[in-house]
Amino acid sequence: MPKNKNSFYIGLSILIFLTLFSIISRLIFDYQSDQQDLMNTFSTPSFEHLLGTDQYGRDVLIRISQATQLSFVLSLGITLTALIFGVTLGILAAYKGGTTDKFLGVICDILLALPGLLLVLVFLAFSPGDFLPLYLGLSLTLWIEFFKVSRAKTKSLLVEPYVESCKSLGFGFFYILKKLIIPKLLPMIFTISTFAMSTAIIAISSLSAISVGIQPPTAELGSMIVEVLPYYEEEPMLVLLPSFVIFLIVLALQLMSKRRDYA
Amino acid sequence: MHKNIKIENLSIFSKDKLLVENINLEISTNKPLILLGESGSGKSLVIDALMGVLAKGLKIKGSILLDGVDLLKLSKKQRQKLWGKVITLLPQEPWRSLDPTMKVKDQVKEVRKFVYKDKILQTEQRALKELQEVKLQDFTNSYPHELSGGMCQRLTLAITHTQEGSVLLVDEPTKGLDKELCNSIVKKLNEQVNEGKLLFVITHDLQIAQNIKGTLGVMAKGKLIEYNNTDEIFNNPKNDYTKELIYAEAKYWNIEKTSIQNEKIVEVKNLSKSFGENKLFSNLSLTINKGEIVSIVGKSGSGKSSLGNIILENLHYDSGNIEKNSNYKKIQFQKIYQDPPSAFLPEQILFDGFKDLLNLHNIKEEFLHSYMEEFNLRKDLLQRKPDEISGGELQRLSIIRVLLLKPIFIFADEITSRLDPISQKEVLILVKNIVEKEGLCILLVTHDHEIAQILSHKIINLKNYKL
Secondary structure, three states, X not given: OHHHHHHHHHHHHHHHHHHHHHHHHHHHXXXXXXXXXXXXXXXXXXXXXXXXXXXOOOEHHHHHHHXXXXXXXXXXXXXXXXXXXXHHHHHHHHHHOHHHHHHHHHHHXXXXXXXXXXXXXXXXXXXXXXXXXXXXXXXXXXXXXXXXXXXXXXXXXXXXXXXXXXXXXXXXXXXXXXXXXXXXXXXXXXXXXXXXXXXXXXHHHHHHHOOOOOOOOOOOHHHHHHHOHHHOOOOHHXXXXXXXXXXXXXXHHHHHHOOOOOX | OOOEEEEEEEEEEOOOOXXXXXXXXXXXXXXXXXXXXXXXXXXXHHHHHHHOOOOOOOEEEEEEEEOOEEHHHOOHHHHHHHEOOOEEEEOOOHHHOOOOOOOHHHHHHHHHHHOOOOOHHHHHHHHHHHHHHOOOHHHOOOOHHHOOHHHHHHXXXXXXXXXXXXEEEEEOOOOOOOXXXXXXXXXXXXXXXXXXXXXXXXXXXXXXXXXXXXXXXXEEXXXXXXXXXXXXXXXXXXXXXXXXXXXXXXXXXOOOOOOOOOOXXXXXXXXXXXXXXXXXXXEEEEEEEOOOEEEEEOOOXXXXXXXXXXXXXXXXXXXXXXXXXXXXXXXXXXXXXOOHHHHOOXXXXXXXXXXXXXXXXXXXXXXXXXXXXXXXXXXXXXXXXXXXXXXHHHHHHHHHHHHOOOOOEEEEEOOOOOOOHHHHHHHHHHHHHHHHHHOOEEEEEXXXXXXXXXXXXXXXXXXXXXX
């Protein structure tokens, strides 16, 4: 399927471009993201400030590159945590069956009944810092999909005669895991990961837009949009740039999810 | 009603290969045609050509005359109009072509409703009548998954019957069915011939070929190698391949039984097993000695496989007692599967699987190679994946895989039901020889009573253990 392959590579190149952008811009310019220059607010793009400055005279380029990096790293961390827990528990539930399976299923149902953002709010109430509640809350909502898919797929694989035959030939569970279950799960997990990561990025931005989670002055795409909203008439670029970056990351992830080179 | 079909000089070829070579066949009323041959011999292509559903990219030469009209010269639309009204098809493994969400009665009704535009009340009566004829009148409101394979086969037959077509094409009618059901299908197909239909059957089942009297064609590698009256071919086969095929039937096998030794391997006492309401068997007792072959026969779903799986501890039992000779380890009790591809990890190169097995149990690779030689298997087969080699070859490999573990007991679950008659003979004789040579015992599940009679010392008919 060459068409899908292409879209995967387009998505990948967008991500690489954004990464390079955020690394290189910080190598060239030696500003802090919260370094104010009140004499120089809303300056137009110049060699000193490639994308101009905002209402406090902070360099927009640096703020965007830092915010991009933050979103990216945080959402990747959240996705990986969700993936590791979801897949491990999913395989465990399918393999053990019985009470383990039921118990994990019930936990899933309980979490599904709560809106994901609410979970973050709950964590905010009793865990300290900006990142930890976001990280915990979002991982806790996102692992469910990994769990459900890997549990269902593993279950259907485990009843195949070749699993029984492997066992009777003396192979242990880890052999079956390595040779059969993981290879079959990988492509699915990859697709879910890209979806989970886009969800995480949008959730982080939405939450900081309503001043939950990451607080100013830390540069974050969502809060950057909201901060400059009052000045939208004069400086529309300041609102549009972070939105465009969010759009690019999510688009890139969605494009990558289409890699279906498995049958 | 049409009177005859003549297939003249039919050749089918793909880009670089001749698949069917210059075939001449004739079907007329009271003279059905049976085309016999193994999979890949090109017989399915002939049916596809007749129906007009040949895969894209295949070219066709020659002519197919239905009462003198060349079907190959008709447009695609004109040919599609024949479907259901003139030409009807009984597909292979019919349970796959039935609508799983539709009641039995409705599946029969829809033919009259959509192909013939009958009134709804009429279709209802017609459907009930057709279902009565195939003795499914008690299942009109059931769904396909509630029917057995044989019942599904009868249901599709009822559906094709409502189509009133004069040509009936039948594709492998007994694939996946018990031998006992085959006879009833032969009877049904013969009835269709008596009604004046032009019947064309392709099969690799010798019993079907022998019992539908008409013309028999034997195909191998795209060629029609023998073509004559059915009885003539069966009594006096001329071609070497035909001879091999006919003499592959169990009644022609000339073998001696293995000799039993005086060492008990498995002893089953008063075993009972049921799935929910369904009692499979009760009070079943059985001893298997070294060197012995025991066969289990019975209808599908009667618990043949369950018995073996219970002995192998893959399945729990309700009550009774199973004793295994404690001189042997659990790993020496092994199983060979019905559908060879499903017993190997898909996507895994066969050699990789074997290597893992050899490493796991510290077995020398020489053993594998000497078995391969003994079983007449080329070494390069190991470099392929399970679905890239033939069923017969893969089944022999799975026997080797088990033999490497020095087994004492092998549960062979319908190991030849998916193989053609020649491979079936090869594999079963191989199994018999290893019992003799390696000194082990076998519990053989089969639905072929003849095979059971010839190979085994004891036959367990599960019918006798029903309550």
